[in-house]
Amino acid sequence: MAAPMSSRPLPAQCASSRCRRAARAGVPRRRPAEPDARLCGPCRRTLAADLAALPALHRESEQHLVLPARQGGLARVTGHRPDPPPVSDAALEARHDAVVRLASWARLVLDAAGPAKAPPKRTVPELAAFLGRHVPVLAAHPAAGAAADEIARVAAALRLVVAPPKPDLVPLGRCVEPGCEAEVTLPERGGDDLVLRGPMCGAGHVLTPRQWLLLNRRQSMSEAKETA
Structure with a gap:
């Protein structure tokens, strides 16, 4: 169940781990949070950009569910059903995780905004569009930092499926x-x-x-x- 909106004063610094990593890298301090928010301007814009990119990433990742067949494999034997093509566990996990994580944050937004909001369909395009329209709600929520970081990880996992780094x-x-x-x-x-x-x-x-x-x-x- 989502945490209720807090009446405590908003923090002076961004709650995203991106800013914490920057501070450890030598930046004097995390960036200040925007007024009426718990995220700084860059992290809030990155959150919106990740949500906007997720539908296309999820759609493209479908093309990577089946791994390429090995060249020069064993010849088919007449009368035998061919083995099914190998499936990418990484693609399956990233696609499933995207739905689960986005649905969780959509429920948090619905709980924070009240029962008047209609819940989105449990698909990545619908969930990402819904959360994109409610970035201000997410950015002001006590879990804003966790939301920004988790949605960034969802987008990063799908990007790795769509464009994996080439091995040495x-x-x-x-x-x-x-x-x-x-x-x-x-x-x-x-x-x-x-x-x-x-x-x-x-x-x-x-x-x-x-x-x-x-x-x-x-x-x-x-x-x-x-x-x-």
Whole structure:
């Protein structure tokens, strides 16, 4: 159940952790909160911007629910139903979390504004639009800092799904495919990229386990010659 609106004096400084992080980074102090609010101007505008961006981010994240199929996989056997494509747990969690978190803050706004407000539908576009219209209510609420920080995390999680950082690649040597001289690389951090992709050269050849062993053997022989 949401906390009731407080009659205590509003704090002089912004309640968002963004400002607290800035203070630890060497800024003399957190930015002052706006009049009749618990957030500073930049953090309040960032909250509004995150809410405005969430519908598009949520819509785009749907395209990333299914992970790309591994190249050079096993051939299909006639008469057998193909395995379902792998699903991204990160995308599922980010999309579900967006609905749950936004619905929680929408309920807080409804409790603070009174029963006259009609509740929004439990979808990201409806919830984000509702909260965007009530940013002043959120910014003045005792939980304003938590609201700004949590909605920022929701937006950040969806952005990671839509545009994940590219992993650093470790060079493994030249491709073992006949006539190919492209360099073979492997994701440094492993994870889904390693499981789904495996070692791949710049020309797009995905190495089989046998070819990977051949590459390792060739690399070991080359290093042995250099140290001889």
